[in-house]
Amino acid sequence: MNLETIAIILGGLTIGSALMVIISKHPVRSVLYLVLTFFMISANYILMNAQFIAIVNIIVYAGAIMVLFLFVLMLLNLSRENEPKSSIMVKLSAVIAGGTLFTVFIAALKDGVAVAATTATDADSIGLVENLGHLLFTKYVLPFEVSSVLFIAAMVGAVLLAKREKQIIE
Amino acid sequence: MVLATIFQSGVSIEFYIVLSTILFVIGMIGVMIRRNAIILLMCIELMLNAVNLLMVAFSTYFGQADGQIFVFFIMVVAAAEATVGLSILVMAYRNLRTTDVSIFNKLKG
Numbered sequence: 001m002n003l004e005t006i007a008i009i010l011g012g013l014t015i016g017s018a019l020m021v022i023i024s025k026h027p028v029r030s031v032l033y034l035v036l037t038f039f040m041i042s043a044n045y046i047l048m049n050a051q052f053i054a055i056v057n058i059i060v061y062a063g064a065i066m067v068l069f070l071f072v073l074m075l076l077n078l079s080r081e082n083e084p085k086s087s088i089m090v091k092l093s094a095v096i097a098g099g100t101l102f103t104v105f106i107a108a109l110k111d112g113v114a115v116a117a118t119t120a121t122d123a124d125s126i127g128l129v130e131n132l133g134h135l136l137f138t139k140y141v142l143p144f145e146v147s148s149v150l151f152i153a154a155m156v157g158a159v160l161l162a163k164r165e166k167q168i169i170e
Numbered sequence: 171m172v173l174a175t176i177f178q179s180g181v182s183i184e185f186y187i188v189l190s191t192i193l194f195v196i197g198m199i200g201v202m203i204r205r206n207a208i209i210l211l212m213c214i215e216l217m218l219n220a221v222n223l224l225m226v227a228f229s230t231y232f233g234q235a236d237g238q239i240f241v242f243f244i245m246v247v248a249a250a251e252a253t254v255g256l257s258i259l260v261m262a263y264r265n266l267r268t269t270d271v272s273i274f275n276k277l278k279g
Contacts, residue, residue, distance in 0.1 A: 002179070002180070003176055003179045003180065003181060004179070004180045004181050007176065007181045007185065008185075011185070011189045014189065014193065015189070015192055015193065015196070018193055018196045018197075018216060019196060021196075021200065021209075021212065021213070021216065022196060022199060022200035022203065022204060022209075022213065027206060027208060027209060030209055030212060031212065034212050034215070034216065037216065037219070038219065041219055041222070041223055044189075044223060044226075045223075045226055047176055048176055048226055048227060048230040049176070049230055050226045050229070050230060050238055052238070053222075053226055053238050053241050053242070056242065056245060057219075057222075057245070060245050060249060061215070061219070061245070061248075064249065065215065065248065065249055065252045068252060068253065068256060069208065069211070069212060069252070069256070072208060072256050072259065072260060073208060075260065076208075076260070076263050076269060078206070078208075078269065083206060084205040084206055084268075084269075084270040084271075084272075085205070086203055086204070086205050090202070090203060091203045093202075094199050094202035094203045095199060095203075097198075097199075097202065098195045098196075098198055098199040098202070099195075101195055101198060102191060102192065102195045105191045105194075105195075106187075106188065106191060109187050109191070110184060110187070113183050113184070113187075113231075115232070117177040117178060117183070117231050117232075126229070126230070126233060126234070126235040126238070127226075127229075127230070127235070127238060131235055132235055132238055132239065132242075135235050135236070135239055136239060136242070139236075139239075140239050143243060147243060147246045147247075150246065150247070150250055151246070151249075151250060153250075154249075154250035154251075154253050154254050155253070157253075157254050157257070158253045158254055158256075158257040161254070161257040161258055161260075161261050162257045162260065162261070
């Protein structure tokens with residue numbers, strides 16, 4: 001079993017679990033399929049020698065963001081019965097629009113890569129935490145610091161929104 | 171013999187272009203056919219992940235680490251977006267008792 005077969009099987013599994021996210025009727029099931037999709041995408045990252053991004057993807061997405069989604073779903077107590085439904089015409093036109101976008105993207109991107117793949121012998125180590133951490137604290141140190149400001153803004157916004165309105169007025 | 175990257179062992183970059191385009195389109199179709207606002211946010215996360223996948227693929231393909239740094243920043247922005255979006259949804263649910271996206275018609279006043 002060579003690497004190409006593994007990549008194709010993994011890609012098929014990724015697409016399958018992503019499809020189940022939008023097909024399954026129950027919201028909790030959608031969240032669980034999305035967690036599965038993120039694990040599949042992490043497996044793709046490992047296949048591409050991006051070990052740090054793969055671990056961060058599991059910790060941040062599958063670990064933190066999806067747990068947040070699950071908490072909100074449990075809090076709101078949504079079920080299959082009160083799940084809003086869209087008409088068959090809307091679904092049909094959405095699939096047609098998506099297929100059109102897919103065709104346009106593939107037509108635009110299919111022969112856009114004119115540069116050959118790198119042949120550097122150390123290319124398998126660029127995804128390691130040592131290399132990425134060095135780059136993050138030298139070349140990209142300003143965006144890194146600015147993103148902490150973004151996080152504080154998001155945290156303050158979330159706390160402010162989650163308070164009840166009466167408390168804000170007082 | 172250990173091969174350096176996956177792209178030197180027969181997998182073409184077009185495979186990952188097609189894969190991430192399909193994932194992006196699935197996310198976009200999900201935004202259009204689902205009316206639960208939480209599922210909509212999840213589909214946006216799926217679209218962001220499709221872009222991340224393509225960026226990591228090109229980063230490995232060209233042997234440059236910059237693409238993976240940008241993936242890191244996209245994750246930061248996605249986390250911030252998810253928190254604020256979900257807290258807005260929780261507040262809308264408290265007032266209107268539904269997460270149907272058509273409630274946002276009421277913002278017209």
